[in-house]
Amino acid sequence: MATKPRAATRSSSRNKLQADSTSSVPRLTRSTAASTSKDIASKVATAVPAKATGRKPFVSRDNSPELKQPLQRATKSKVMVAQQKPAVDEDSDDREPVKAYLRVRPDLNNDEDASSTPYLELMSRTSVRMVDPSAPSSSRLSSINPSSVYTFTHVFPPETTQPDFFARTTLPLVKGVLEGENALLFAYGVTNSGKTYTIQGGGEEGSAGILPRSLDVIFNSIEGLHGDGRYQPVRLQGIELADEGTYPLDPSSRYRASSVPALADILQNLSISQAEMDTTTLKLDRNHEYTIWISYAEVYNEKVYDLLASVDDPSATQLPPPSGIPRPTSSYLNLPVPTSQSNPLLLTRKALAVKPCPASDSDSGDHSSAGRYVAGLRQLRVHSASQAKELLRLGQLHRTVFGTLANSQSSRSHAFVTIKILRVHRGERNDPTSIQTSRLTLVDLAGSERTKHTQTTGDRLREAGNINNSLMVLGQCMETMRNNQRVLARSLAGGVNAGSRLDTRDVKRGLAVVPFRHSKLTEILMDYFVGEGRVAMILNINPYDTGYDENSHVMKFAALAREVATTAPTAIPRPLPKATSSKAKGPAASHTRKVTLSIGGSGKKLNETHLEVLEEDEEMNEGDDGDDGDEPINPLVNALFDEIEMLRMQLFEAEIKAAVIEAETREEVMQEMEARMRNMEKMYTRRLMAEVQQHEMKMDEKLDMLQHSGLLGKRAQRQAFESESEGEQLEDIDEEDEVNQSLRSEYTEVHENDSHSDLSRSPSPLAGKTKPKTSSIKPLARPQSAEHDHSMIEKESSDEEVDDGIEDWNSPPPTEKKSKILKSPPPLLFESDVEDSSEDKVEDLEDELNGLTLSADIRDSIAVVPNKPARQKAVASGGSGVEYVPKPGEVEEVVKKKRQLKKTSVPVEASLRRSTRASKAG
Numbered sequence: 001m002a003t004k005p006r007a008a009t010r011s012s013s014r015n016k017l018q019a020d021s022t023s024s025v026p027r028l029t030r031s032t033a034a035s036t037s038k039d040i041a042s043k044v045a046t047a048v049p050a051k052a053t054g055r056k057p058f059v060s061r062d063n064s065p066e067l068k069q070p071l072q073r074a075t076k077s078k079v080m081v082a083q084q085k086p087a088v089d090e091d092s093d094d095r096e097p098v099k100a101y102l103r104v105r106p107d108l109n110n111d112e113d114a115s116s117t118p119y120l121e122l123m124s125r126t127s128v129r130m131v132d133p134s135a136p137s138s139s140r141l142s143s144i145n146p147s148s149v150y151t152f153t154h155v156f157p158p159e160t161t162q163p164d165f166f167a168r169t170t171l172p173l174v175k176g177v178l179e180g181e182n183a184l185l186f187a188y189g190v191t192n193s194g195k196t197y198t199i200q201g202g203g204e205e206g207s208a209g210i211l212p213r214s215l216d217v218i219f220n221s222i223e224g225l226h227g228d229g230r231y232q233p234v235r236l237q238g239i240e241l242a243d244e245g246t247y248p249l250d251p252s253s254r255y256r257a258s259s260v261p262a263l264a265d266i267l268q269n270l271s272i273s274q275a276e277m278d279t280t281t282l283k284l285d286r287n288h289e290y291t292i293w294i295s296y297a298e299v300y301n302e303k304v305y306d307l308l309a310s311v312d313d314p315s316a317t318q319l320p321p322p323s324g325i326p327r328p329t330s331s332y333l334n335l336p337v338p339t340s341q342s343n344p345l346l347l348t349r350k351a352l353a354v355k356p357c358p359a360s361d362s363d364s365g366d367h368s369s370a371g372r373y374v375a376g377l378r379q380l381r382v383h384s385a386s387q388a389k390e391l392l393r394l395g396q397l398h399r400t401v402f403g404t405l406a407n408s409q410s411s412r413s414h415a416f417v418t419i420k421i422l423r424v425h426r427g428e429r430n431d432p433t434s435i436q437t438s439r440l441t442l443v444d445l446a447g448s449e450r451t452k453h454t455q456t457t458g459d460r461l462r463e464a465g466n467i468n469n470s471l472m473v474l475g476q477c478m479e480t481m482r483n484n485q486r487v488l489a490r491s492l493a494g495g496v497n498a499g500s501r502l503d504t505r506d507v508k509r510g511l512a513v514v515p516f517r518h519s520k521l522t523e524i525l526m527d528y529f530v531g532e533g534r535v536a537m538i539l540n541i542n543p544y545d546t547g548y549d550e551n552s553h554v555m556k557f558a559a560l561a562r563e564v565a566t567t568a569p570t571a572i573p574r575p576l577p578k579a580t581s582s583k584a585k586g587p588a589a590s591h592t593r594k595v596t597l598s599i600g601g602s603g604k605k606l607n608e609t610h611l612e613v614l615e616e617d618e619e620m621n622e623g624d625d626g627d628d629g630d631e632p633i634n635p636l637v638n639a640l641f642d643e644i645e646m647l648r649m650q651l652f653e654a655e656i657k658a659a660v661i662e663a664e665t666r667e668e669v670m671q672e673m674e675a676r677m678r679n680m681e682k683m684y685t686r687r688l689m690a691e692v693q694q695h696e697m698k699m700d701e702k703l704d705m706l707q708h709s710g711l712l713g714k715r716a717q718r719q720a721f722e723s724e725s726e727g728e729q730l731e732d733i734d735e736e737d738e739v740n741q742s743l744r745s746e747y748t749e750v751h752e753n754d755s756h757s758d759l760s761r762s763p764s765p766l767a768g769k770t771k772p773k774t775s776s777i778k779p780l781a782r783p784q785s786a787e788h789d790h791s792m793i794e795k796e797s798s799d800e801e802v803d804d805g806i807e808d809w810n811s812p813p814p815t816e817k818k819s820k821i822l823k824s825p826p827p828l829l830f831e832s833d834v835e836d837s838s839e840d841k842v843e844d845l846e847d848e849l850n851g852l853t854l855s856a857d858i859r860d861s862i863a864v865v866p867n868k869p870a871r872q873k874a875v876a877s878g879g880s881g882v883e884y885v886p887k888p889g890e891v892e893e894v895v896k897k898k899r900q901l902k903k904t905s906v907p908v909e910a911s912l913r914r915s916t917r918a919s920k921a922g
């Protein structure tokens, strides 16, 4: 009877391959090396041998026949086997990278100022940029780029809701677990970044985290498909018969923490909400029955503790034995408060050992591939989501109590919740070998802040050191796995290119040992990385209250994790283990600390509880979980292994140190170079500015010279003349008329004055200038001596200098002066020069004006000596007065000189303005 189904299975395998060879020709045309490479990749990605995995999760009882005992194989499943096995075999390299999700915590201070997150910028749905705010702004512009772009599977901005986050990250894993896959999800980030909020949730409506939601979805989906719990899980993936009388369990029974009003009632600040429910339901194969089991552990100070150790299990015929020493009360949740200081309450908890699973747990029968488990960790069955949440609440309470006792506001331990699902086909519920186990582990890691930032001392320092150590080892494991995978890929590529067969032993030899055993955290998680399981990581980041350094460290960790691939998970039925036998337990070391716990606050009575916490070390030879203690372990091999790991660690540390020194040196050199470049930049800028100023001054001087020489004015005049053409000419004519008139009026006035007094003088030319030029020509008094007048006019008209003085003080300088200026322009380098030259100009002009006054005296006599045509004109005018008639060309001459004077006055004015400005500035 036993051989027939086995033959059927083998034949079905052959059928599968045959079917595949015809249906999947392209796949089979790949080189042998390539297919070998897949096989190797799935098995030797790390130095710790992986389990024989790669089988697809089944969707019905028939699609994983090779996992079951031959006796249980039904012939009717052959067809399905033939169809599905090839896919299983070919896809044995079901490796996928670790998924990394980034979640940005909102600003809880409601700080709307966006500048409070200067170093984090969301670039897309999968990437963010971080810019080091401490980097000097100049270096941001330089070639040295202080910003880094990090890529994730998905980036969740601060406004992401809990349901949305759950649906995108955890729901696919929950689905996989219900179908027989294993999955690990851990939250990583610095303190206060939202890890606990993400996993467990907040207190508000709709803020339940991924853990309660996962439980809701699981129980929604298996509604009506509950198994009877005849078998219970042991270790990592083993199954054993449940204790008699523990099943069937009344689903309405509840787990209890305490029968005494206790500390548990006071420390009720727990975030796992009972009221809220996620209504998502997944479609499952209804031919299966499911039982759900929960375990809750924490790693604190490199010791593993069971957070459900003291929970009263209603299914157990007797309560778990009280741990520790007979003192006032037993386990930590049954705490009467307060107690006196002289008789402190003793809290005991025992650390659990992490042990290798027995070979029987491995489907390959290989001891090394069976993984490691926490010996003595309770796995409690739950029948409903609310029961599960209640249990987790108690575990959370336990964690909070001990966290509070450790005087810590934040989670200083790594908390692991594992939801284990046992699934069996209804028709095979009595066959333990057909039971499949799958598990989902959610890990809330302790904050990743570094000790140098937290300035911790004493116990806190030890705590922080252990946290950092475990997180560092996790990083090292990932790095080694990634390097191994690269080595492997290179070897495979080389083998394929060379067309040679690959020797797996050679490939294995080139792989490094992954240091999982260097910390409890990695030891527990190891199975997900080396064996089977899908791994996802949530990066929590709080850009508001935490620094750039801390968060960039977290980002780098994520970047590393994303480069690691894990093997796709599989559900494997396990053989029933041998009967368990108790073994002699070795003495356990213990660590005791005394703590005073104060409870109370505003409006509450202050209670003080004096506690003594006894943390016992794990027992070295505990054999309560079956045959794992029987595994033959060669002490020499173990010692050598430890030696290798130690050396590797030393090498790793040395490399890290060297890398750090190199990075620091580079940074120093870079900063020095930048400083130098900045200094040079400043120096050149100063020089440039000085040159620009000099050029401006020179330009001003040149302009001054040009203006002094009248070149600029002439050009402008010429241009104006060209543009205005005729109109300008008309203006000139007007101006000539004006001059003509003013000469006449002066002439008239002179004669009028002469009629009153011979000694009176004509008004000064300046006064004449202020007079309206449109003054009408009065009838002139008859000149006393017309001949004298005429002779004087002739004399004056022959004297150019005197004529120049007639005009206003804007009149152009004499021609000799102009040429003088052209020949030697006055240097205007110093203020005093400017002032001197302008003062000189003013003095010159005043002299000219004085000369003008003198010429007025002369003009007195001019008016009375009209020339002949003038006299004739006077007669023609009716004889009422003598009118002055200018000589031919006289008016034009005066106009010309007037213009010249105007031009000369412009540079003088400019010089005056500049000297005024300079004196103000001085």
Ligand SMILES: Nc1ncnc2c1ncn2[C@@H]1O[C@H](COP(=O)(O)OP(=O)(O)OP(=O)(O)O)[C@@H](O)[C@H]1O
Binding pocket: 104, 105, 106, 108, 158, 189, 190, 191, 192, 193, 194, 195, 196, 197, 198, 202, 409, 410, 411, 412, 445, 446, 447, 540
């Ligand atoms: N997405 C979010 N939306 C609203 N509040 C949040 C969010 N994330 C975190 N918080 C709040 O921020 C605070 C800190 O979060 P939490 O305790 O989860 O941080 P943590 O990373 O677990 O810290 P520790 O490592 O110290 O335990 C809590 O008050 C929490 O309610």
